[in-house]
Amino acid sequence: MKNVYDPQEIEARWQGFWEEHRTFRAPNPGEPDFDADQPKYYVLDMFPYPSGAGLHVGHPMGYIGSDIVTRKKRMEGFNVLHPMGYDAFGLPAEQYAIQTGQHPAKTTEVNVATYRRQLKLIGLSYDWSREFATSTPDYYRWTQWIFARLYDRGLAYQTEVPVWWCEGLKTVLSNEEVIGGRSERGDHPCVRRPLKQWMLKITAYADRLLDDLGDVDWPESVKTMQREWIGRSEGAEIEFAIADHEGETLKVFTTRPDTLYGATFMVVAPEHPLVAALVTDEQSKEVEAYVQGAAVKSDLERTDLAKDKTGVFLGAYGLNPMLDAGDPEARVPIYVADYVLMGYGTGAIMAVPAHDERDFEYAQKFGLPIRPVVRPVDGDASSEGCTSNDGVSVNSPAWDGMPTEKAKPRSIAVLEKRGCGAGKTTYRLRDWLFSRQRYWGEPFPVLHHADGSTSRVPDEALPVELPEMQDFAPPEDGSPPLSKATDWVNTTHPSTDEPVLRDTDTMPGWAGSCWYYLRFMDAHNDQEPFSHDAVRYWQNVDLYIGGTEHAVLHLLYARFWHKVLYDEGLVPTKEPFQKLFNQGMLTAYAYKDPTGRLVPVDEVEFDGDTAKSGGQELEQVIAKMSKSLRNVVNPDEVCKEYGVDTFRLYEMFMGPLSDSKPWNPRDVPGCRRFLDRVWRIFVDEDGTDPVRPQFAQADAPPSALEGDTLEVERALNRCLKRVDDAFKHFNFNTAIAAFMSFLNEAKPREAITRDQAERFVRALSPFAPHVSEELWSRLGHDESVARAPWPEVREEFLVEDQFELVVQILGKVRGRAQASKEASKDDLEEIARAAVAEKLDGREIVKTIVVPGRLVNFVVK
RNA sequence: GGGGAAGUGGCGGAAUCGGUAGACGCAUCGGACUUAAAAUCCGAAGGGCCGUAGGCCCGUGGGGGUUCGAGUCCCCCCUUCCCUACCA
Structure with missing residues (x-):
């Protein structure tokens, strides 16, 4: 037997063993080896988009962390679902394909192979039998099927909307994919264009998406981001009549209906439909130019840091519904300005410069009146400046003297009574722009009829497969690439044989990741997306690990789909991801x-x-x-030079999983040295025995431990305790430090027993699985250590009878002494006094603080 | 502008409750082994001062505070990173 620690050899051999014995397979209900009594645990990594560059050392950090949790849970007797797959549809593959002329299906396959090889190299204990890529018809068939459910519920609709068009990418992008007027991918300039698009009515779920955040164990920061993204705000819609435009009204949304008397002008968004109707001849030229400018050139400027307010007077006047039409103060000029957005509220506002910063700025710039209607609780209304703080209403006859929180409902009640307004809740969240004019995505299972109506492809005719195309580059006119596949587009309805046209848009990259965690529960089901039995057993994801970059979009979209599936009775849980952890x-x-x-x-x-x-x-x-x-840094190279187990240990040893931290190549060998030391404790490298003789025989029971072996037992239990604790906060660095400390403490080496060695190996195995399997096997076990029981902490060995008593004078350490854990407070004070006797000499003790088991502090004069 | 996270040796980091700051590792230095080196093993080490044993002072971004005692709690400020950006 070769006795030198040779990670390359050991790691390849054990990875082969796991594959051959399907060690990490999680049986499903209905399978012969399924044990219904075993509790389930579902640990999921955010699956990767397989880019051409392969993995760098940052990607596997979360994967290694989740693998450690997975392996421990398995040893604790859980049936653990821990799968991996690929989020394989999307823009980068297609861009690359267009540039190189290779089909995205081909490049995706190549990239997936690279990812699979690298993931396997790291020794991650996935149930590989459940692996899939979202771009295969077997999978996207069911993505289309779920879309059909949304379609049937009226949650998917087509509409002409002004959307972000990216000329560089030849596609529309969602609001989220456009940052500062440029595409998130590729940084190309984008413009707004009205186009017919598929939308998903995520806004219908806004309240539930908000409220159910209370039920999940997620980082508070992510919950906050989602809450702000949904952005529920309560206020009122108020209708303003328009002077000299009989019957025409301008509806505004405000969160401060209590400041209505302070409205001194109004603003509409450049895209507001009433702009054309309200503008006077005199102003039309200027307004037209402004509106044009806002639509075309100002994509950048509108969202840019240039917060300089711009706008143009329409020439029309609104009439404050709380004031008499004849009152000159009721007449407020209406402006068009791009600081008001068409997509939010009604696209029009009443401007109250005394109590809104933005309106204040605008009023200052355009010399408009500022009328304060709220005074601070303990002061007078100031006629200058602007405050959006709550206070007490003034100059507001219908609710004068009321504090803001009362004035708000009161003002709404008044408006409702007068029939010119109503309470209203709006959301920042918009409906989800769900189509892309691209090739590499799921086709919409929708057919267009000659009469302009649409119907969806019947479920039994799914999937609608992407047509084979040689030229999938987007056409110059901006129409989708699929429109060029005329044989595919022109088809007949599967049930009626009526000639119909296929929809030529594809779904965005987010679609596939909206439900992949469900498919993993039953990955190869060709009758349904996942079986009822499977989802009833696996429920939802217990632990979801990934980066913060998905804090809003992916997690919000997936929650939305999950709730729709819940309403369909297809999943038993309201939320898909019970606990979320961000590495x-x-x-x-x-x-x-x-x-x-x-x-x-x-x-x-x-x-x-x-x-x-x-x-x-x-x-x-x-x-x-x-x-x-x-x-x-490429993980392949690190694994080649030091071994996979060293790589895994270093990734975890750097610091807490949740922290950002720098990779330092100079630190890696320290982890390898640790494994070398572990190896040499078990194995005599100069000999030929599988393990040193002391580990080859059975031991005395733990109750008989004494001397150095007893000390080793204590050290081992301290170590196991710290390892257990590390799982609470995912700070596996402290677990590895505990293993290292144990090695430093367990001396002489001859005192370590076989039983102790076995428990050490078992505890180490989730972190360094390959070397642990090897040692476990050398200790004489035929079965994988992956299913050996997790070693329990034996509390009785954590109890120390002696401790080092710290003696302080005025809070500063002035001495130490050995003391018994049993010692009374008086005893401890006595011991402490003796320890610092000469330093207390001549000083008066005013007070003595005794903390049993820790310290004594003398307060002296 | 808003929101969030963080700031500890030369470096990564440790320190359940307010109770020995710097565990563990890297780098560094010294010793053993060796013809020598590597590897390995043993040991030293926050900074400053007092000739030494030993002791004293300073020290967790800065400044205040609470407390017998603060890296930890409270107030103010500075720096870095991440997210977000006129949402009425």
Whole structure:
């Protein structure tokens, strides 16, 4: 038997073993080896988009963390579902395909193979039998099927909407994919255009998406982001009549109906339908130019930091419904300005410059009157400046003297009575723009009839497969690539044989990830998306691990679909992801020369601790891994040089899973040294026995432990306790530190018994599974350590009878003494006094604080 | 502008409750082994001061406060990172 620690050999062999024995397969209800008494636990990683670059060391951080949890849960007797797949539809594959002429199905396949190889290399204990990619017809058939459910419920509709059109990508993008007027992917400029698009009515679920956040165990920061994204705000809609336009009214939304008397002008968005009707001849030229400008050129400026308010007077006047039409104060000018957005509320506002910062700015710039109608609780209304704080209403006859929280409902009641307004809740959340004019996505299972009506493809005719196309580049006119597949587009209705046209849009990249966690429960079902039995057993995801970048979009979309499926009676739970954990970002070191230039890592020379380049000393800073800095680390190389187990340990040893932290290549060997030491404790590298003789025989029962072996037992239990604790907060760095400490403490090595060694290996196995399997097997076990029981902490060995008593004078440590855990407060004080006797000499003790088991503090004069 | 997270040695980080700051690891230095080196093993080490044993002072971004005692709690400020951006 080869006795030198050889990670390459051990790791390849055990990965082969796991594959051969299907060690990590999770049986489903109905399968022969399914045990209904075993509790379930579902640990899910946010599955990757398989890019051409493969994994870098940042990606597997969360995967390793979840794998450790998974492996421990398995050892604790849970039936653990831990699958992996690929989010394989999307823009980058298609862009790459267009550039290289390769079909995206082909490049996706190649990329998936790379990801699979790398994921397997890391020894992640997925149930690979459940693996799938969202771009295969077997999967997207059911994505289309779920879309059909949304369609049937009226939650999917087509409408002409002004959408972000990206000329560079030749597609529409959702609001979320456009940042500052440029595409998130590729950074191309975008413009707004009216186009017919598929929308999903996520707004119908706004309240439930908001309220049910109370039921999930998620980081507060993510919940907050979702709440703000949904952005529920309560207020009122108020109708303003328009002077000289009989019958025409302008409806506004406000959260401060109590400030209605302070409205001194109104503003409508440039896209507001009434702009054309209200503008006077005199103003028409200027208004037209402004509206044009807002639509075309100002995409950047409108969202830009340039908060300088612009706008144009329409020439028309609104009439404040609370004032007599003849009152000159009732007549308020109406402006068109781009700080009001068509997509929110009614696209029109009443402007109350005394109590709204934005209106105040506008009023200042255009010299409009400012009329305060709220005074601070303890002061007078100031005629200058602006405050949006609550206070007490003034100059508001119908609710004068009322505090803001009372004035709001009161004003709504008054408006309702007069028939010119009503309470109203609006949301920042918009309906979800769900179509893309692209090739590489799920086709919509929808047929267009000659009379302009639509129907959906019957369920039994799914999937609607993507047609094979050679040229899938978007046509110049902006029509979808699928429109070029004329044989595919022109078809007949499966039931009626009527000639119909297929819908030529495809679904956005988010679609496939909306329900993949459900498909994993029953990944190869060809009758339904997932069986009732499977989802009844697996329920939902117990632990979902991924990065914060999905805090809003993916998690909100998936929750939305889940709730629709809940309403369909297809899932038993209201929420898909019970506990969410965000791993931190992996950064890297970068080096700055004295001029502040970042120096690529391969140009840096290390002289001990100081980094240099061309004789200049460099400053070490933390930066993202990037190609340009050449500081991207590939897991393949790390695994090759040090071994997979070392790689896994280092990824976890860097710090808490939730923290962002820098990869330091110089720290990696420390983890390898630890594994070398573990190996040598078990195995005599110069010998030929599988393990050292002391581990080859059975031990005395733990109750008979004494001497050094007893000390080892204590150290082991301290270690196991700290390892258990690490799972509470996912700070596995402390677990690994505990293993290292145990090694430092367990001396002499000969005192370690076989039983202790076995428990150590079992505890180590989720972290360093390959070397643990090898040692476990060398200890004489035929079965994988993956199913061995998790070692329990034996509390009786955590109890220490002695401790080091700290003696303080005025809160500063002035001495130490050994004391018994049993000692009374008086005893401890006595011991402490003796320990610092000469320092207390001549000083008067005013007070003594005794903390049993810890310290004594003398307060002296 | 708004929201969130964080700031501890040369570096990554540790410190359930307010109770020995710096565990564990890296880098560094010293010793053992070796012809030598590597590897390994043992040991030192926050900073400053007092010739030493030992002791004293300072020290968790800065400044105040509460407390016998603060990395931890409260107030003010600074810095970094992430998210968000006229949502009426």
